[in-house]
Amino acid sequence: xxxxxxxxxxxxxxxxxxxxxxxxxxxxxxxxxxxxxxxxxxxxxxxxxxxxxxxxxxxxxxxxxxxxxxxxxxxxxxxxxxxxxxxxxxxxxxxxxxxxxxxxxxxxxxxxxxxxxxxxxxxxxxxxxxxxxxxxxxxxxxxxxxxxxxxxxxxxxxxxxxxxxxxxxxxxxxxxxxxxxxxxxxxxxxxxxxxxxxxxxxxxxxxxxxxxxxxxxxxxxxxxxxxxxxxxxxxxxxxxxxxxxxxxxxxxxxxxxxxxxxxxxx
Amino acid sequence: xxxxxxxxxxxxxxxxxxxxxxxxxxxxxxxxxxxxxxxxxxxxxxxxxxxxxxxxxxxxxxxxxxxxxxxxxxxxxxxxxxxxxxxxxxxxxxxxxxxxxxxxxxxxxxxxxxxxxxxxxxxxxxxxxxxxxxxxxxxxxxxxxxxxxxxxxxxxxxxxxxxxxxxxxxxxxxxxxxxxxxxxxxxxxxxxxxxxxxxxxxxxxxxxxxxxxxxxxxxxxxxxxxxxxxxxxxxxxxxxxxxxxxxxxxxxxxxxxxxxxxxxxxxxxxxxxxxxxxxxxxxxxxxxxxxxxxxxxxxxxxxxxxxxxxxxxxxxxxx
Numbered sequence: 001x002x003x004x005x006x007x008x009x010x011x012x013x014x015x016x017x018x019x020x021x022x023x024x025x026x027x028x029x030x031x032x033x034x035x036x037x038x039x040x041x042x043x044x045x046x047x048x049x050x051x052x053x054x055x056x057x058x059x060x061x062x063x064x065x066x067x068x069x070x071x072x073x074x075x076x077x078x079x080x081x082x083x084x085x086x087x088x089x090x091x092x093x094x095x096x097x098x099x100x101x102x103x104x105x106x107x108x109x110x111x112x113x114x115x116x117x118x119x120x121x122x123x124x125x126x127x128x129x130x131x132x133x134x135x136x137x138x139x140x141x142x143x144x145x146x147x148x149x150x151x152x153x154x155x156x157x158x159x160x161x162x163x164x165x166x167x168x169x170x171x172x173x174x175x176x177x178x179x180x181x182x183x184x185x186x187x188x189x190x191x192x193x194x195x196x197x198x199x200x201x202x203x204x205x206x207x208x209x210x211x212x213x214x215x216x217x218x219x220x221x222x223x224x225x226x227x228x229x230x231x232x233x234x235x236x237x238x239x240x241x242x243x244x245x246x247x248x249x250x251x252x253x254x255x256x257x258x259x260x261x262x263x264x265x266x
Numbered sequence: 267x268x269x270x271x272x273x274x275x276x277x278x279x280x281x282x283x284x285x286x287x288x289x290x291x292x293x294x295x296x297x298x299x300x301x302x303x304x305x306x307x308x309x310x311x312x313x314x315x316x317x318x319x320x321x322x323x324x325x326x327x328x329x330x331x332x333x334x335x336x337x338x339x340x341x342x343x344x345x346x347x348x349x350x351x352x353x354x355x356x357x358x359x360x361x362x363x364x365x366x367x368x369x370x371x372x373x374x375x376x377x378x379x380x381x382x383x384x385x386x387x388x389x390x391x392x393x394x395x396x397x398x399x400x401x402x403x404x405x406x407x408x409x410x411x412x413x414x415x416x417x418x419x420x421x422x423x424x425x426x427x428x429x430x431x432x433x434x435x436x437x438x439x440x441x442x443x444x445x446x447x448x449x450x451x452x453x454x455x456x457x458x459x460x461x462x463x464x465x466x467x468x469x470x471x472x473x474x475x476x477x478x479x480x481x482x483x484x485x486x487x488x489x490x491x492x493x494x495x496x497x498x499x500x501x502x503x504x505x506x507x508x509x510x511x512x513x514x515x516x517x518x519x520x521x522x523x524x525x526x527x528x529x530x531x532x533x534x535x536x537x538x539x540x541x542x543x544x545x546x547x548x549x550x551x552x553x554x555x556x557x558x559x560x561x562x563x564x565x566x567x568x569x570x571x572x573x574x575x576x577x578x579x580x581x582x583x584x585x
Contacts, residue, residue, distance in 0.1 A: 020398075020515060020534070020535065020538075021534070023400075024397040024400065024401075025397075025401070026396075026401055026403070031403075044516060045516060101378070101379075102369070102379065103372055103373065103378070103379065106373070128515060128516065129396075129397075130396070131382065131396070131519075132365070132369075132381050132382075133362060133365055133366070134365055134366065134368070134369035134372075134379065134381060135369070136366075137337065137365075137366035137367075137369035137370050138369045138370065138372065138373050140338070140370070141338070141341070141369070141370040141373040141374065142373055144442040144445075145442075145445065146445035146446040147336060147337055147338060147366070147370075147445070147446050148336070148446055149336075149337070149366060150362060152509075162449070165336065166362075166509075166510065167363070167451070168361065168362075168461050168462075168463060168510070169453050169454065169461070170451070170452045170453045170454035171451075171452050171454065172336070172448050172450065172451045172452070173448070173449045173450040173451075173452070174336045174446050174447065174448050174449070175446070175447055175449055176445050176446040176447065177445075180445075180446075185509070186509075186516050187502075187509050227378075227408070228372070228376075228377060228378030228379070228407065228408060228409040228410065229378040229379065229380055229405055229406070229407050229408060229409075230405065230406055230408045231403055231404070231405045232391060232404045232405060232406055233403075233404045234401055234402060234403040234404065235401070235402050236400065236401055236402075237395065237399060237400060237401060237402045240399075240541060240546075240559075240560040242558060242559050242560065242561065242564075243546075243561055243562035243563050243564070244562075244563055244564070245548075245553070245558045245561065245563075245564035245565070245566060246564070246565055246566070247553070247565075247566045247567065248565050248566060248567025248568065248571070248572055252549070252565040252567045252571075252572040252575070252576075253565075253571075253572050253573075253575030253576040253578075253579050254575075254579055255563075255565065256547055256549075256563060256565060256572075256576050256579075257576060257579040257580060257583060259547070259562075259563040260524070260547070260580070261583065263524075263545055265467070265523065265524045265545065266491070266580055266583060266584060
């Protein structure tokens with residue numbers, strides 16, 4: 001009995017983002033992220049969330065489900081996550097989601113979690129595109145579930161989950177009961193690369209594609225027009241102008257000190 | 267005039283500078299009101315300081331339960347204050363925890379959240395810099411009470427007399443607020459250096475320092491400037507310093523008055539975390555290093571000679 005009850009339903013929340021190595025842009029037609037300007041990839045920090053999910057499965061048994069809210073093209077990233085070893089995926093995609101802000105996205109994730117069984121939902125601490133680091137907290141609030149975020153270590157014992165939460169001066173130990181929302185920081189583990197076998201196996205793993213109506217969320221709750229925040233305008237910032245660069249002739253330190261003094265910084 | 271709530275950050279009875287910056291920024295949106303959330307007795311030492319920066323009221327939401335649980339109770343307390351004050355806006359400084367408090371508050375209040383603002387207009391328009399500061403965005407909250415987190419060092423704090431009238435607010439925590447229990451709090455950082463995220467001056471070391479033992483060069487330079495110490499990802503990955511010190515895309519984002527990059531090439535991933543610094547100084551032996559493209563003042567040379575000499579020079583000039 002114990003063995004069965006300890007099997008975990010692990011959901012990993014994964015976002016597809018524009019590659020940070022590319023020249024990322026906003027689309028001037030509606031001020032949303034231009035998802036065609038740069039190749040899309042798995043959000044870098046989510047790779048640590050996937051790895052953490054896989055390690056929990058290896059330790060406790062169970063299943064890892066990737067949950068992604070995003071455009072159709074996110075399938076590519078979902079397949080990669082499946083090739084790392086996740087068992088299956090739920091992909092919430094709907095034209096009406098385009099332009100959703102963090103709150104809209106959190107609502108869609110919350111509703112999607114309502115359609116599946118889960119003990120832990122693990123996210124990366126932030127996405128490299130928006131860098132809000134707010135969705136996991138919003139999700140916990142929406143679900144009334146415990147928030148175990150910014151974790152550098154996750155320990156599961158039966159229905160109890162404890163984490164080491166990174167703080168500005170060290171860490172806090174935080175514990176809660178499942179189901180719980182977790183976010184992990186990078187460096188919590190060492191994400192594995194997909195093996196050839198994993199890549200082949202991923203091709204036949206199930207991806208359950210769901211629309212907003214499938215998860216029971218009204219289109220009026222999400223999308224650009226219903227977002228609680230609006231981008232009024234943007235401009236591509238001029239690259240920061242380079243100042244003066246000098247070669248050290250034994251006087252480099254004095255020159256920096258002169259510069260700092262001229263700026264009243266010392 | 268409608269009130270603008272400012273969540274107070276404090277350490278050991280001292281209000282943090284970032285809070286004074288917010289009390290200053292709040293004045294253009296309405297009447298600044300400070301909100302102290304914490305264990306019983308937290309507010310007593312802070313009230314006077316908050317009055318010096320224009321807080322007309324100091325809402326006090328204290329309870330010994332608040333610090334016993336992670337994040338959620340603080341959001342509940344702020345929501346309780348918001349219900350009482352009907353504010354024009356709610357401002358928090360952009361620390362990781364404050365952004366999570368703001369996130370929960372946005373859901374509680376059905377209100378829009380803008381995070382990491384570096385500028386704020388009288389009409390509530392926030393300026394954010396995204397994609398490693400390559401794009402500057404002007405955004406507004408279109409629903410509910412605007413909740414805005416502002417990056418430290420975005421505003422210069424200006425003193426202004428405020429009545430700092432104390433208003434006690436009762437907070438009752440729900441079971442959901444008490445779902446994640448804090449069982450221990452561990453301080454890992456030693457010494458008395460300022461915190462990286464909101465320091466006015468940051469000195470960071472990169473791969474150029476060569477090995478862990480050499481990091482003392484960075485620390486000594488930082489101490490001469492009263493600066494916080496940061497590092498590039500290469501240094502963190504090498505295990506020379508803890509991850510909490512990483513400045514960059516996936517680490518801490520800093521926006522200090524002065525950023526000194528020592529032996530850092532300035533890869534995009536690093537620049538994303540420090541590009542909004544007001545003044546950037548770089549020391550690197552490679553004249554082609556991209557850090558020089560954004561530095562206000564750069565010296566091409568051997569950091570092992572220049573950094574210690576600079577430490578001595580600053581110490582000499584300061585004394």
